[in-house]
Amino acid sequence: MFDGIKILNADADIQKLMYSSVLDWNSVVNDGTGEVVGRTAEYNNLTLTIKEETSLVKVTGSLHKYANAGIHNADDFTPERLAGVLDSIQKLGIGINSALNNLEFGVNIETPFPPAKLLERLICHQRREFTRHVSKGFEYYQCEHERQFVVKIYDKGRQFGLRSNLLRFEIKVLTMQVLHKKGIGIYTLSDLLNQKLYPKIGNLLIQCFNEILFDEPTIDTTNLSKKDSDLLINGRNHKFWRPFSESNFETKQKYDTARKMRYRQEKRFRQMIDSSPTAERLHKLAAELIATKWEILSNPIVPLLHYTLNVEMGQSIIPTAKECPITGIDISDQKGSSRYLSERTLKSDPELLKSLPVTIGQQRRRKHHHPEEYYVAHNIRNAASNPRNSIKRRIERAVKNTPLFQADEVIRLTDEQKKILQSVPSNVPRNKKPR
Structure with missing residues (x-):
């Protein structure tokens, strides 16, 4: 940290x-x-x-x-x-x-x-x-x-x-x-x-x-169009991406046009890097x-509740008893098993809902019509569970794509990844194991 x-x-x-x-x-x-x-x-x-x-x-x-x-x-x-x-x-x-x-x-x-x-x-x-x-x-x-x-x-x-x-x-x-x-x-x-x-x-x-x-050096340029191939070759050199200086252009319009073109080139470069079937990513x-x-x-397992640090002003720094690990908001009033800011809490406090970053509520499922607090609470939980689910999907793909080998022969997990997989989501009952 x-x-x-x-x-x-x-x-x-x-x-x-x-x-x-x-x-x-x-x-x-x-x-x-x-x-x-x-x-x-x-x-x-x-x-x-x-x-x-x-x-x-x-x-x-x-x-x-x-x-x-x-x-x-x-x-x-x-x-x-x-x-x-x-x-x-x-x-x-x-x-x-x-x-x-x-x-x-x-x-x-x-x-x-x-x-x-x-x-x-x-x-x-x-x-x-x-x-x-x-x-x-x-x-x-x-x-x-x-x-x-x-x-x-x-x-x-x-x-x-x-x-x-x-x-x-x-x-x-x-x-x-x-x-x-x-x-x-x-x-x-x-x-x-x-x-x-x-x-x-x-x-x-x-x-x-x-x-x-x-x-992404593993990309094969032979299957790319000449435009994409040139962009990939040029984009591998940091000099290609150097910021433009407005003083080098005759008019501001030409400067803005060049900047927009460079933005599109960067977006395309990233797409090629991330979508190539040979990319290691x-x-x-x-x-x-x-x-x-x-x-x-x-979010340490052992909270800082026992630790008090005296300041010269006579105050104490004591962390909040129970906070949502994603938003940092106090959720002490929620039920004991809850770990993240809940939909019910957001419904009861409209001002709190408004104070959260707009990006938290942006991801919504199509053809679903729920109140804003539903999507916000859902996305907060996803922010915590997505790393674990991502590792699970990677393991499943590895096992599926290598049927001739044992799973432990093709998968090497770090200690951090093992801890993530062993963690139990807060919405899973204690007498059941996560799927």
């Missing part, structure tokens, strides 16, 4: 920091004058810097690595572990009301294919190219968006010498307004514990991944795993 942070002006107790038994402070000296201009200390991958003149405290580093004594961030980082990290940071002298300036969030997913196989198919994100970087012996790919945010993807297993196929996908927010414009109210460290925001953050992560343009599988992993991490 959450990983790297940057705080330029922390709400800190400097005396507490300076006399902490776990912090080893070093002086920062001006090379020209020899004057001490600040002090710095590192602890569990967090770097703390105090400027001598202004007494400003800067904090940078990884919350996830902090939870692992600063060693790695290759495991799962749940809200429960995050709460423990914030508690520890607060004891050092860094207040959790400190305003965030940068924030990284993402997931590690175990893939049934080597991550390098997907990485070599990267083309661009929102028509901006991915650049390859090498740091401390491992490579990663990132796409920078004009000092707003960075999309980053790499082989996490290779970074830490793991045997498993572990792919890391994350977004680094360089200005918090990127989140605020999306209705994600993260301003301070304490906001990271607001589980009502997790569905929106997860949706942003998944949307960002789905915007990436991937190549690794990016589709990765997208499903990312969505599933975020849901698992943001």
Whole structure:
């Protein structure tokens, strides 16, 4: 989930920091004058810097690595572990009301294919190219968006010498307004514990991944028309998708025409990639795993009810007793076995229905005429069950298409996929097993 942070002006107790038994402070000296201009200390991958003149405290580093004594961030980082990290940071002298300036969030997913196989198919994100970087012996790919945010993807297993196929996908927010414009109210460290925001953050992560343009090298161009074949060949080069500059066109009309043409070309390129009978569609599988992993991490089996974090103002951060994992809305008043926002609740609260995103109620079945709350509740449940059903359909197709082999010889499920299949939908009675 959450990983790297940057705080330029922390709400800190400097005396507490300076006399902490776990912090080893070093002086920062001006090379020209020899004057001490600040002090710095590192602890569990967090770097703390105090400027001598202004007494400003800067904090940078990884919350996830902090939870692992600063060693790695290759495991799962749940809200429960995050709460423990914030508690520890607060004891050092860094207040959790400190305003965030940068924030990284993402997931590690175990893939049934080597991550390098997907990485070599990267083309661009929102028509901006991915650049390859090498740091401390491992490579990663990132796409920078004009000092707003960075999309980053790499082989996490290779970074830490793991045997498993572990792919890391994350977004680094360089200005918090990127989140605020999306209705994600993260301003301070304490906001990271607001589980009502997790569905929106997860949706942003998944949307960002789905915007990436991937190549599909298995497509045979001999059966394509010349127009499609040329588009496929040209589209595999990131330079083909570079954004247009209006200054390069004689008129705005020609500029708009070129943009519309490029939009149609991208749509057609994606259709060829996704519909080819020889396509492996690794990016589709990765997208499903990312969505599933975020849901698992943001809805831990053990809730945070037992954990209370004291804020300097004398308040407490205590998660809602029972929330819908998709919308983050309190459903404590619904019957005990319900897990998602129900049709009955929506019927009784018209204002709540109006406040939900329009996209939740868009998918409707043809020839069916139900009230709006029916479709909204139905689609909320589908958002949770679709990853499980998708894996089931993939297994059924594999078994059907390979009748000469045993199922376990042709199917390899990750631990995450096994957990999804073993999960029981909330609408299944306890004395029955799901089909």
